[in-house]
Amino acid sequence: MSVEKQLRRYIVPNMLAMVGISCYILADTFFISCAAGANGITALNLTLPIYSLIFGIGSMIGVGFAIQYTLTRGHAAARSEAMFSYAVEWEILFSLIFVFMGILCPDKALRLMGADEEILATGRAYLRIVLLFAPCFMLNYTFTSFVRNDHAPKLAMAATLSSSLFNILFDYLFMFPLGMGMAGAALATGLSPLVSVLVCMAHYLSDRNTIVFHLLPPSIHCLFPACQAGIASLIGETAGGLTTTAFNYILLGLSGNTAVAAYGIVANFALVATAIFNGIAQGQQPILSERYAKGDRDGIRKVLKHSTQIALGIAACLVLCTLVFSGVLTDIFNSEGSVELKQYATQGMRIYFAGFLFAAINIVKAGYFSATDAPGKSFVIAMSRGLVSITVFAFVLSRISGVTGVWLSFPAAELFTWLLARGIAGGTDS
Numbered sequence: 001m002s003v004e005k006q007l008r009r010y011i012v013p014n015m016l017a018m019v020g021i022s023c024y025i026l027a028d029t030f031f032i033s034c035a036a037g038a039n040g041i042t043a044l045n046l047t048l049p050i051y052s053l054i055f056g057i058g059s060m061i062g063v064g065f066a067i068q069y070t071l072t073r074g075h076a077a078a079r080s081e082a083m084f085s086y087a088v089e090w091e092i093l094f095s096l097i098f099v100f101m102g103i104l105c106p107d108k109a110l111r112l113m114g115a116d117e118e119i120l121a122t123g124r125a126y127l128r129i130v131l132l133f134a135p136c137f138m139l140n141y142t143f144t145s146f147v148r149n150d151h152a153p154k155l156a157m158a159a160t161l162s163s164s165l166f167n168i169l170f171d172y173l174f175m176f177p178l179g180m181g182m183a184g185a186a187l188a189t190g191l192s193p194l195v196s197v198l199v200c201m202a203h204y205l206s207d208r209n210t211i212v213f214h215l216l217p218p219s220i221h222c223l224f225p226a227c228q229a230g231i232a233s234l235i236g237e238t239a240g241g242l243t244t245t246a247f248n249y250i251l252l253g254l255s256g257n258t259a260v261a262a263y264g265i266v267a268n269f270a271l272v273a274t275a276i277f278n279g280i281a282q283g284q285q286p287i288l289s290e291r292y293a294k295g296d297r298d299g300i301r302k303v304l305k306h307s308t309q310i311a312l313g314i315a316a317c318l319v320l321c322t323l324v325f326s327g328v329l330t331d332i333f334n335s336e337g338s339v340e341l342k343q344y345a346t347q348g349m350r351i352y353f354a355g356f357l358f359a360a361i362n363i364v365k366a367g368y369f370s371a372t373d374a375p376g377k378s379f380v381i382a383m384s385r386g387l388v389s390i391t392v393f394a395f396v397l398s399r400i401s402g403v404t405g406v407w408l409s410f411p412a413a414e415l416f417t418w419l420l421a422r423g424i425a426g427g428t429d430s
Contacts, residue, residue, distance in 0.1 A: 003287075003302040011283030011310065013157030014148065018279035020157075020164035022272040024192065027168040028185050029268045031175050033333045036122055036182060038261040038341065041333065043123030043182070045264035046113040049238075049245040051130055054098055056238035058138030061090050061223075063282065064230025066145035067371060068222070069211075070289040071229075082222070084211045087142040089218045095135040102131025114248050119257070125183040133190030140193035143200040146211050149286050152203045159199035167192035228375035232281065232366040235382030243267075243410070246391045250398045250406055255344070259403055262344030265333045266352050266407075273318050273353065277360050280311050281367025288371035304368050311360035322353040348407045355411035358418040359385065365421050381421050389413040 032040040065087035072080040101109060106128040110120050140163070148156040167188050174184025203209055227234075244267055251259040284307045291299040322329070326349040330342050362385050369378035390413040397405030397412065 003299060003306060006287050007284065007303065007306055007310070010148070010153045010286055011280050011307070013153045014283035015276055015279035017144070017157040017160035018275035018282070019272060020161040022275035024164040024167035024171070024189065025271055026268055027171050028189065029264070029333055031171050032182060032185055033335045035175055037336050038258065038338065039119060039122045040182060041261045041264040042257050043110075043115065043119045043126065045244060045260055045267060046110060046115050046119065046248060047123055047127045047130065048264075048267065049113060049242065050098075050109060050127065052238045052242070052244075054095075054130070054134050054137050055141075056234045057094050058091060058141040059237045060227055060230035060234035061087055061094065061138070062141030062143075062145040062230070063233040063285070063370075064226035064228070065090075065142065065222075066149045067229040067285060067289055068226050069146065070149050070286060071293055071373065073293075079222075081212060082214065082216060082219070083226075084142070084146050085214045085216045086219050086222050087146070087226070088139065088213065089216070090223055091138040091142050092135055093218065095138045098131045098134035102128045102134070106131060113245065114252055114260075122182065125181075126186040129183060129186035129190055133186075133193075136190060136193040136197075140196050143197050143204075145282075147200050147203045148282075149289075150203065150209065150211055151286075152208070153283070153286075155200065155203050159196040162199050163192040163196035166195045228379075229370055229373075231375055232363075232370040232378040232382045233278075235366070235379075235386035237278070238386060242387050243390050243394075246394045247406055250394055251403065254398065254403055254406070258338065258340050259344055262341050262348055263406075265330055265341075265345040266348045268333075269322075269329060269349065270352060270410075273315075273356050274359070274363070276314055276318075277311055277356075277363040278367075280307055280314075280360075281363050283307075284364070285367060285371040288368060292372045300372060304364070307364050307368070308361055311364045312357070315356045315360035318356055319353050322349050326350050344403065347404070351404070351407035352410050355414040358411070358414035362414060362417045362421055365425065377424050380424060381417060384420055385414055385417040389416045 029041060029044060032044050036043070065083045069080050069083040072083070106124055107120060110123055110127055115123060144156045144159055147159070170188035170191065171185050174180045174188050178184060180187065204211060244263070247263050248260055251263055284303055287303050288300060291303065326346045327342070329349065330345040334341050334345070362381055366378045366381040369375065369381070390409060393409035393412040394406055397409045399405070401408065
């Protein structure tokens with residue numbers, strides 16, 4: 001099969017699946033804006049960093065062990081066979097941290113994110129329920145990642161899209177007909193991964209399945225290389241949350257809750273864009289890992305080239321859409337008709353999304369290094385765009401240009417990371 005056909009087979013379903021995940025976050029935001037107004041959006045935005053951390057750790061373990069499963073399948077069958085078991089066990093162990101947080105101290109977690117008493121009252125129930133369902137969120141990544149790497153990318157897509165549709169439907173049912181408010185939104189979100197896992201079971205119970213579960217002692221020896229392989233997925237999932245944390249603190253100091261609500265709107269649309277590029281990065285992973293295991297360097301270069309071209313084409317379309325339709329997109333979540341909120345969000349979206357012209361390449365490149373057993377390079381790119389440069393630029397540019405500087409920090413950080421990636425890529429740079 002040609003590189004182009006292989007990429008279409010893996011990237012398109014994975015992109016659609018990732019967009020499906022982000023769309024239910026948009027649905028959450030829309031329903032919450034209708035039910036709780038700007039305070040609801042602010043509360044949701046303050047919980048996103050914790051939500052992203054749950055997803056990030058789940059993704060790192062699930063994707064990382066799936067990569068190790070593919071890389072070792074040809075020459076270490078016994079080790080490869082154990083990877084799914086290890087992934088499930090480590091997902092459960094890590095998720096218990098969040099479960100205990102949900103039981104013991106959800107208020108402290110929200111205050112740490114910058115919530116005042118008004119926002120705390122609005123978001124307490126939402127965060128508690130999200131934390132209690134952490135095992136479902138994290139295990140979902142393992143189930144879908146291994147299905148995808150076991151040559152069933154369309155089923156992985158169907159699982160994720162089914163989960164997203166369930167979430168959107170039950171968001172509405174729980175929040176409005178049943179009157180559960182933000183707690184209903186959190187409950188719908190928490191239950192939705194179970195739908196995805198059930199769909200994935202169609203593969204695990206089929207004759208085509210090569211993945212088995214054995215009750216084994218969790219292996220620290222296998223955890224570290226898996227986490228190294230999945231580090232780009234961790235940063236890819238948590239980058240939005242880490243950025244949101246820094247931006248929330250800065251915007252609260254500059255313009256209060258309205259600016260944070262505006263960023264909540266921008267951040268939710270940015271989640272969709274990031275999901276698309278994460279989908280491309282994760283979709284190319286099984287192909288790259290298989291070709292790397294076979295020593296097919298020419299095939300690897302072709303995969304990277306085509307993946308980057310696809311990402312850049314989509315990024316250009318997204319930038320154009322936000323330039324033309326940012327006002328319309330903002331109005332969707334501005335249920336109270338706030339002029340100030342619309343001004344902040346419209347300006348922010350137009351400036352912020354320009355950064356995806358570089359972010360598209362950075363995300364694909366980080367995924368490429370993870371899939372080809374170069375976790376150090378992947379880590380450098382992921383840490384630059386997800387934490388270091390974005391935080392530095394946010395604080396520096398906000399001092400110079402206020403709220404506008406906050407919006408500019410994302411394009412500046414992605415440009416810096418793109419230059420850094422070109423420097424460390426060497427002969428692999430596209």
